[in-house]
Amino acid sequence: MAVLEIKKFGCPTLKEKSLDVESVDDDTRSLIDRMFETMYAAEGIGLAAPQVGVSRRVVVLDVRPSDPSRVHLALVNPRIVEATGEIVGEEGCLSIPAVAGDVKRASDIRVEFLDRDGFPVTVSASGIEARALQHEIDHLDGVLVIERFSAIRRNLLRSQLRKIRKEGQRQAIGPIEVTEPVAESPS
Ligand code: NI
Numbered sequence: 001m002a003v004l005e006i007k008k009f010g011c012p013t014l015k016e017k018s019l020d021v022e023s024v025d026d027d028t029r030s031l032i033d034r035m036f037e038t039m040y041a042a043e044g045i046g047l048a049a050p051q052v053g054v055s056r057r058v059v060v061l062d063v064r065p066s067d068p069s070r071v072h073l074a075l076v077n078p079r080i081v082e083a084t085g086e087i088v089g090e091e092g093c094l095s096i097p098a099v100a101g102d103v104k105r106a107s108d109i110r111v112e113f114l115d116r117d118g119f120p121v122t123v124s125a126s127g128i129e130a131r132a133l134q135h136e137i138d139h140l141d142g143v144l145v146i147e148r149f150s151a152i153r154r155n156l157l158r159s160q161l162r163k164i165r166k167e168g169q170r171q172a173i174g175p176i177e178v179t180e181p182v183a184e185s186p187s
Contacts, residue, residue, distance in 0.1 A: 002177040002178065002179045003034070003037050003038040003041045003042075003177075003178055004034050004035070004037075004038045004052040004053070004175050004176065004177060004178065005052065005053070005171065005175070005176040005177075005178050006038065006042060006047075006051055006052065006094050006095060007050070007051055007052065007053055007095055007168060007171055008095050008096070008097070008164050008165075008167050008168035008171060009093075009095055009096045009144060009146070009161065009164045009165055009168045010164065010165035010166065010167065010168025010169040010170075010171075011053075011095075011168040011169065011171045011173075012173065013050050013053050013054075013055060013173060013174075014050055014051065014095055014139070014142065014144060014168070015142045015144075016050060016055050016142050017055075017140070017141055017142050018048075018049060018050055018054075018055045018056050018057045018139075018140040018141075018142075019055060019056055019057065020056075020057050020077050021056050021057055021058060021076045021077055021114070023118070024076050024114050024115075024116065024117065024118035028056075028058065028076060028116070029116050031049065031054060031056070031058060032058060032060060032074045032076075032116055034052070034175075035047050035049065035052060035058065035060045035074075036060050036062070036072070036074075038052060039060055039062070039094075040062075042094050044094045045061065045062060045063045045128070045132055046059065046060065046061045046062075046063070046132040046133070046135060046136045047059070047060050047061075047094065047136070048136045048137075048139030048140055049140075050139050050140065050142070051094060051095050051139060052175050053172075053173060053174045053175040053176065054174075054175055057076065057077045057078065057140045058074070058075070058076055059074070059075040059078055059133070059136040059137065059139075059140070060072075060073070060074050060075075061073040061074075061075070061129070061132055061133065061136065063128045063129050063132055073123070074115065074116045075111070075113035075114075075115075075133075075136075076113055076114040076115070076116070076118070077113055077114055078111050078112070078113035078133070078136075078137055078140070079111065079112050079113065080106075080109050080110070080111055080133075080134070080137060081110050081111065081112050081122070082108075082109060082110035083106035083108070083109045083110075083134075084106060084107065084108045084109075085106055085107030085108050086104055086105070086106065086107060087104070087105060087106075087107040087131075088102050088103070088104045088105075089102065089103065089105070089131055090102055090103075091103045091131065091135055091145050091148075092145070093135070093144065093145045093146075095144070095168075096144065096145065096146060096161070096164055097164065098160070099146065099157055099160060099161065099164070101145070101146070101149035101150070101153040101154075101157070102149070102150070102153070103131075103135075103145060103148045103149065104148070105130065105131050105134045105135075106130065106134065107126060107130060108124070108125070108126045108130060109124070109125050109126075109130045109133060109134065110122060110123070110124050110125075111123055111125065111133055111137075146161065
């Protein structure tokens with residue numbers, strides 16, 4: 001199975017504001033499928049298209065371990081239409097490996113989006129799902145989680161971030177297929 005390369009902090013795509021998807025077509029569905037594969041391979045709970053080098057407003061999410069009620073959420077052009085409450089919790093990001101920090105988010109949100117068939121859907125989310133959705137929608141606006149860390153936290157992470165940024169700056173623009181190594185058969 002070929003997954004997509006995850007862009008690291010420093011890669012320019014992560015700083016761009018993504019464009020709306022104009023029509024949810026087979027290309028969009030194919031992107032969604034690849035994003036799910038990539039997210040599961042990386043053991044993440046959410047992934048935004050800019051993280052695989054595509055500047056389009058597409059997010060995939062699966063917070064199943066913590067929320068068995070919802071699986072496989074694919075969101076096209078998601079928009080937060082209501083946000084209430086405030087809660088601080090720790091977040092990391094697949095584009096900034098081994099880095100985590102506290103971020104204040106709305107505790108409850110309502111999000112409108114198009115599903116993988118292009119139908120409009122509204123969901124209410126709380127807990128880890130609300131947090132992950134806000135994190136991924138930030139990605140669509142070119143906002144990385146470290147920008148929401150405290151200045152003290154960012155300062156503590158400075159040398160780590162510098163290393164990741166160098167790696168990200170070396171990455172090519174656009175989506176890149178990565179073929180996972182085939183496991184050697186036992187002899
Ligand atoms: Ni992220």
